[in-house]
Amino acid sequence: MEKMRKFLQSWPGRLVLVCTLVPMAFLGVQGTFGTSISPNELIKVGDQSVTVSAYQAELNTARSNLLQTVDASLIDERTLGDEVLQSMISRALLQNQTQFLGMTVSDEAITRLLQQEPAFQSNGQFSNDLFAQYLQHNGLTKDMLFQDFRTQLSLRQLTAGVLGTVIYPENQVKRLLDLQLEAREVWVHRYAWQDFADQVSVSDAEIDSYYQKNQDTLVRPDTVDLAYIELNPQTLKVEAPSAEEIQAQYQSYLSERGISDGRELAQILLSGDDAKARADAIKAKLDAGESFEVLAKQSDDPSGEQGGFIGAFNPAVFGDDAGKVTQALASLGVGDVSAPVQTSFGYQIFKVVKQGDAPSAASLNDELTQRAIEHKRQVAFNDVIVKINDLAANGMGITDIAQQVQLEPKSIKAYPKTNNSTALPQPAVIAAAFDEFAVEDQSVSANITLNDKTVWVQPSNYQAAKPLSLQEASAQIKALLTKQKASELALSAAKSAATEVAAKQGAGLMTPKANFGIVTRHSTSLSPKERASLFLHKSEGNDVWAVATDDGASVIVGAPVASQSSSQLNPAERLSAARMIRDNVGQDQLMDYVQYLRDTNEVIINESALNAQPH
Structure with missing residues (x-):
């Protein structure tokens, strides 16, 4: 249905009665309390349901999309699963609301839309053969296709109605655009809290007081003792490639470039x-x-x-x-x-x-040799992965596996499930380390691919989360209070420095080393708190101010603000920016409406089916 959804998006609202939607979207909500759910359903909202298989398909699609841009080890499966679940709940709520409001699209309207779709036309005419081929290729019947269209178009009617209610005055659009176009040259001097840490002390009484006030938040997370091995392909030694292997890379080189x-x-x-x-x-x-x-x-x-x-x-x-x-x-x-x-x-x-x-093999000898070496190394790397996985599947522990494949076994004591800042903080590793079966059997995981290496982990000595005693929390509390006090000293020093040069409009601080150039509200060279203070101080001359940051404090000298008016944008740029602002406001309004539906409808989730899904 992906192809259909793509060309549905290209239809500019033809035959969709948007003008009737604004009052309809806010007529009211139908209560759905007292419904039941079957074993193969995951979500139920009124007459709308989401099957377990539909959830799995959506989750697989979301994961595949993520893998195109991020490393697999960075994907938190539980978070991803929850995001997909919440998205499907929102969709079910909106679909249920379209039924309650009587929003539908007739077969005649869908037929007219299909007849106008170029994908189903031959020589300028609608082709029943092309349409039939599409249905057959996607395992659909005409009724199934029409029902899917009806659902998608009804959802589009409702969301367009909500988004269409957005009223954002032109003067507010202009003001926001003008703010985004502000810029100024700045000089920044940063005061790290660590530089003041030796000037502060934390008493036992202060530690005890903090502990008594924050005892509920001072919890030691679930931990395991983690044994692991890691394999980096670049560390594998391979023999020099033969002439035949270099020639094979030459043919591959030509083939890859279409030569x-x-x-x-x-x-x-x-x-x-x-x-x-x-x-x-x-x-x-x-x-x-x-x-x-x-x-x-x-x-x-x-x-x-x-x-x-x-x-x-x-x-x-x-x-x-x-x-x-x-x-x-x-x-x-x-x-x-x-x-x-x-x-x-x-x-x-x-x-x-x-x-x-084509370039001769001799002229490419160095590159081809390196390609052949990397190919041999990758083959050897894959062979070792297979061998380790086989040994792990046969019940061998990390230490014995390491000896078999000549790798160094490593370990991390009290490896935490949350707030993990160890050598292996990736979500994929954490998930494997705290897998229920792995913890119980103390088994070795399958290979986990990280950015630059592959690892295998074996958990043992599982310790459940528990509140920290005063003695256990003392070091953590002392470090926190030390940072707080040192940060206060850093801010005090920054304020003194700012006051000292304010009358001279920052003279003495405007050094080349401190110059950050022209910055805006979006400049990544500044910290969030530095950016937030950037245009709070405006005068005809240079401004000097101090600001507290997560790392301590900063003294900033800002040159006069240069503001490009939105009226200087050409009409196309201004229209595009205004649409973007209104769209963002509309999305916020749509989210509020979905929350309203959540609050006034019963959403049933099949917890047993959800818990049975792999994480």
């Missing part, structure tokens, strides 16, 4: 029991200067009648012998003849008739 070898060949093919002897005799005559074309008439291939010409060189023709033939031709120029090569066809002698325009 044809371009060489044209002639051959003399000898077959039968005496093929080798005959080939050696002919090669001796060729070395003595006799004509290749004349001797080609002795070939056992019909090409001999045309001087042995067989056209462009295609390694695929030679199957498993391709590397051998390629190697035999590697150093030959136009007119050169190869030694006899034994192939599945017999013994072949080749002559290069025409040289190709």
Whole structure:
């Protein structure tokens, strides 16, 4: 249905009665309390339900989309699953509301839309054959397709109605645009709290007081003792590649770039029991200067009648012998003849008739050698992964596996489930370390692929989360209070520095090292709190101020604010920006409406089915 959804999005609201939607969208909500849910349903809202299989399909799609941009180890499966669940609940609520409000699209309207779709037209006319092929290819019936369209268009009607109520005055749009266009040159001096830490002290009484007030938040998370091994492909040593392996990379290089070898060949093919002897005799005559074309008439291939010409060189023709033939031709120029090569066809002698325009293997030798090494290393890497996975599946522990594959076993004591800042903080590793079955069996995980390496983990000594005692929390509290006090000293020093140079409009602080150039509300070179203070101070001259930050404090000197008015934008830029602002406001309003539906409808979730899903 993805194709259909894409071309549905291209229809500019034809036959959709948006003008009737604004009052309808806020007419009211139907209560759905007292409904039940079946085992194969995951979500139920009124008459709308989401099946377990639909949830799994949506989750798989979301995961696949994420994997296109992020490493698998960074995906938190529980968070992803919850986001998909909440999205599907919102959709079910909106679908239920469309039914209550009587929003529907007739078969006639859908038929007219389909007839206008280019994908189903042939010679400018709607094609029943193309339409039937689409249904068959996607395993759909006409009724199923129409129902899906009806649901999608009804949802679009409702959401368009909600979004269409957005009223954001032109003067407010202009004000927001003007704010976004402000900029100024700044100089920043930062005071790190660590530089003031040795000036503060934290008493036992302060630690005790903080503990008594915040005892509920001072909790030691679930932990395990984690044994692990890691494998980096770059650490694997491989032998130097052979000439055949380098030639294979040469062919791969040409293929990847769509470059044809371009060489044209002639051959003399000898077959039968005496093929080798005959080939050696002919090669001796060729070395003595006799004509290749004349001797080609002795070939056992019909090409001999045309001087042995067989056209462009295609390694695929030679199957498993391709590397051998390629190697035999590697150093030959136009007119050169190869030694006899034994192939599945017999013994072949080749002559290069025409040289190709592709770069020679010799000219790419360094790159091809490196490619061949990396290929061998990747093959070896994959072999080790398979071996370790097999050993783990057979119940072997990390220490014994490490010995088998000559890797160093490593460990992390009290590896935490939350607030993990260890050497392995990735969500995928945490999920494997605290897998219910792995914790119970103390088994070794399957391989976990990280950015630069692959790891295997084995948990033991599971400790459930529990409140920290005063003694256990003391070090944590002391570090927190030390940072608080040191940050206060940093801010005090920053304020003093700002006051000292304020009358001189920042003179003495405007050094090249402190200059951050022209910055805006979106400049990433400033911290969030520095950015937030950027335009709170505006005068005709330079402004100087101090601001508390997460790392301590900063003194900022800001040159006069340069403000480009939104009226200076061309009409297209202004219209685009205004639409973006209104769309954002509309999305907020739609989220509020969905929350309203959540508060006034019963949403049933099949918890047992949800808990059965893999995480």
